[in-house]
Amino acid sequence: MSDVLKELTRWDETICQVARGHKLDWFDIAYETVSYFDMLGAMAYHGLPSHYPHWSRGKAFELMHIGYNAGVEGLPYELIINSSPSIAYLMVENPLPLQVLVMAHCVGHSDFFKNNRTFAGTRPETAISRFRNARNRVQSYIEDPSIGIEAVEEVIDACRALSYQIDRRGRRRPNEKELLRSYSERVRDGDESLPDDFNLDKVPLEPEYDVFKFISEQSKTSPAWRSDLIAIIREESLYFMPQIRTKIMNEGWACFWHYRIMNEMDLPDSLHIPFIKNHNAVVRPTGSTINPYHVGFETFKHIEQKFGLDECFLARETMNDESFIRQYIDFELAEKFNFFSFSRKGKKDSSFISVDDIIDDDDGWSKVKEAFIKQIGGNSIPTIYVDDTVDNTLVLRHEHDGRDIDLNYADKCVEKIKRLWGGPVKLLTVIENESFEVS
Amino acid sequence: MSTFNEHRTTADRSANDRARHKKKIERAIRDGVIDVVSEESIIGQDGKKRIRIPVKGLREWQFVYGDNEGTKRVGSSPGNDIKRGQVIGRSDGQQQPGAGAGNSAGDEFYEVEVSLEELAEYLFDSLALPDLEKKKFRTVETKSTRRHGLRSKGIPPRLDKRESAIRRIRRMVATKKEDKTDSAETFPFHEDDLRYHHIKQCPKESTSAVIFLMMDVSGSMTTDIKFLARSFYFLVYQFIHRKYDNVKIMFIGHTTEAFETDEDSFFKRGSSGGTHLSSAPELALEIIDEHFHPSSWNIYAFHCSDGDNWENDNAKAAEMYRRLCQISQLVGYVEIKPESEAVKWLKESSMMSIMSNIGKPMKAVLVTKALDIWPAFSKFFGGENE
Numbered sequence: 001m002s003d004v005l006k007e008l009t010r011w012d013e014t015i016c017q018v019a020r021g022h023k024l025d026w027f028d029i030a031y032e033t034v035s036y037f038d039m040l041g042a043m044a045y046h047g048l049p050s051h052y053p054h055w056s057r058g059k060a061f062e063l064m065h066i067g068y069n070a071g072v073e074g075l076p077y078e079l080i081i082n083s084s085p086s087i088a089y090l091m092v093e094n095p096l097p098l099q100v101l102v103m104a105h106c107v108g109h110s111d112f113f114k115n116n117r118t119f120a121g122t123r124p125e126t127a128i129s130r131f132r133n134a135r136n137r138v139q140s141y142i143e144d145p146s147i148g149i150e151a152v153e154e155v156i157d158a159c160r161a162l163s164y165q166i167d168r169r170g171r172r173r174p175n176e177k178e179l180l181r182s183y184s185e186r187v188r189d190g191d192e193s194l195p196d197d198f199n200l201d202k203v204p205l206e207p208e209y210d211v212f213k214f215i216s217e218q219s220k221t222s223p224a225w226r227s228d229l230i231a232i233i234r235e236e237s238l239y240f241m242p243q244i245r246t247k248i249m250n251e252g253w254a255c256f257w258h259y260r261i262m263n264e265m266d267l268p269d270s271l272h273i274p275f276i277k278n279h280n281a282v283v284r285p286t287g288s289t290i291n292p293y294h295v296g297f298e299t300f301k302h303i304e305q306k307f308g309l310d311e312c313f314l315a316r317e318t319m320n321d322e323s324f325i326r327q328y329i330d331f332e333l334a335e336k337f338n339f340f341s342f343s344r345k346g347k348k349d350s351s352f353i354s355v356d357d358i359i360d361d362d363d364g365w366s367k368v369k370e371a372f373i374k375q376i377g378g379n380s381i382p383t384i385y386v387d388d389t390v391d392n393t394l395v396l397r398h399e400h401d402g403r404d405i406d407l408n409y410a411d412k413c414v415e416k417i418k419r420l421w422g423g424p425v426k427l428l429t430v431i432e433n434e435s436f437e438v439s
Numbered sequence: 440m441s442t443f444n445e446h447r448t449t450a451d452r453s454a455n456d457r458a459r460h461k462k463k464i465e466r467a468i469r470d471g472v473i474d475v476v477s478e479e480s481i482i483g484q485d486g487k488k489r490i491r492i493p494v495k496g497l498r499e500w501q502f503v504y505g506d507n508e509g510t511k512r513v514g515s516s517p518g519n520d521i522k523r524g525q526v527i528g529r530s531d532g533q534q535q536p537g538a539g540a541g542n543s544a545g546d547e548f549y550e551v552e553v554s555l556e557e558l559a560e561y562l563f564d565s566l567a568l569p570d571l572e573k574k575k576f577r578t579v580e581t582k583s584t585r586r587h588g589l590r591s592k593g594i595p596p597r598l599d600k601r602e603s604a605i606r607r608i609r610r611m612v613a614t615k616k617e618d619k620t621d622s623a624e625t626f627p628f629h630e631d632d633l634r635y636h637h638i639k640q641c642p643k644e645s646t647s648a649v650i651f652l653m654m655d656v657s658g659s660m661t662t663d664i665k666f667l668a669r670s671f672y673f674l675v676y677q678f679i680h681r682k683y684d685n686v687k688i689m690f691i692g693h694t695t696e697a698f699e700t701d702e703d704s705f706f707k708r709g710s711s712g713g714t715h716l717s718s719a720p721e722l723a724l725e726i727i728d729e730h731f732h733p734s735s736w737n738i739y740a741f742h743c744s745d746g747d748n749w750e751n752d753n754a755k756a757a758e759m760y761r762r763l764c765q766i767s768q769l770v771g772y773v774e775i776k777p778e779s780e781a782v783k784w785l786k787e788s789s790m791m792s793i794m795s796n797i798g799k800p801m802k803a804v805l806v807t808k809a810l811d812i813w814p815a816f817s818k819f820f821g822g823e824n825e
Binding site: 103285343 | 440441442443444445446451452453455456457458459460461463497498499500501502503504505506507508509510511512513514515516517518521522523524525526527528529
């Protein structure tokens, strides 16, 4: 073992000791020390040791590389994945104080992965091997002369257009057979809550939010490899959805703990001062965007002050970003965050962005909060569900919540979904208060 | 228990995905070229001119919310200076001081700036068009002479003075060794001293080309059609330009009569009136007669038309084209019918079949949309079997 690794191991022992003292309970962490180049490589694949190949990962890599060289983006600090053991990356270019900080931060993340309820269905023990299997299968389709990269890419691109169009709350929905049985009984028993002309032949009988699953089950012409690709991208959405739904909490929890652990480690000034600098750089407000590190960290601090540390642990276990914000960010804290909402107004060429609401009274906060909730926890992705199938047409509906979808993007997505469905597809939505159909 | 492991790079993991991404960009650039050429006067520009190509299709399409008043976003200001109604960004991307707000993050911007030369490289080198590159061009051959060694007999103009002088001095030194007394005397050239250049004749490929870009500018030619014509001519010019050192372009517009013009008015000017397709090749033949002798110029002629011709002119047009074909490397007839129109009428006009029957080096293609441009181009310059 090299001197560097020996040193990191020594620091890790101290970190673990402090963390255990606070009853943190995390997966074992497997740290990999990597070069800057490999770090970007790992980030392009979301830290997964193997992940199915796709051109977008090449693009992600290039953008990060360009961004870093142009000075737009700083060096990446930390990357840890939800698996058991948790795999985390330490970039060798980082100085020691930063490595120690990242390690303490990772303990917080891993504890969150292991204990937060949102992650209950993610099966972290098998995550690595599941993604490896998926990768191998995709690779075999690419190498299969009767399929090939172009066809594989077409399906993956189409599936990615449907990314996260799953049931985001992870609820179990009865399948069509079960629904048919229960509705048949209700019709037979003369259930008055059903409309008179209730159509039992409608598929699906209730909105199906798992668009992947619906397409995969209903499209009859689909060859096995295609259904498998759909399953792979669906699985990816299911795996990452809990992280999207808890971004603020997860980062906040990790910052809350790295801050505490580092302070309790009795660091010499030569380490403590750089640590404070790094910490402050991470948890600062960023103006026109929400910095999850900042909001999460301050909110956990606020909870501890107001309700005690036990309440923090309770939140870490039972909440997701949406409930966390509704529950714990009060007017006082929102004012401290200096939240404001803004939007683009005017026509395309002469548009401008202006502030809509600020935290000056309860009304202002409730309006900003409404906008805030809409942009977090996966709410920034429009919800599309399967409404109906008429003849061979797949009828999708956008759950409109006051926000219009971008039609240019919607057009392209519908085109792609047609290929996946193997027939006509239309999307119903509302644009500028009028119903609109994309087909 | 944490474990530590030094990750050793065994392979550049994202190399394949980066290569796929690059390939997609290149494809997008090729597709974007067609849009670019419609906007700027670039056919005859020198290769250093830089143009920006919007690259499409590299976005990852997903359902997203529109950026408008209904979609409110939330920020967290580091200062206290935020007011309701305060403008924090404008459409030109200029940010207002204060909140540090601006355009939303993640606006992916793909615009590639390239010079025309690079563009041509992109088009012809990096794309899979092996036939295009390998194809041997029929080229005009001229005789040229070049020196090839020395001979002791020859005509005075070819005398190599230096070589002859060297030989005289050599002889002088050699004689002096035997007879040192005659040093003051003159020492004239002897016939044996003289050396003449030997001249050899060799065939040489002409590196000059003239391209006649002809176009129907009558009333039936809409902007759409001209746009397609321009895109096509751009490719033609760039390609021929790479093959020859000296390329001249002649723009010939015509209605019932042909006239020489410049690039700008060639594409912009619209005339009303009927159409005599024959007038353009006729004028081209006249110009060739005066300025571009077929023995030293490689001649290329292309004609873009919507296929409408006055019927009484058809025979004459065919005749003019036959004559043009006899002296040209390649004659192309491009019939452009935007899709909507092609549905209304029979797809090919009678001109199309007349042109197709003329035979080599005449080639005729039908173009209905921007996507046809590239295949049309490949047909003209691709392998003989096409």
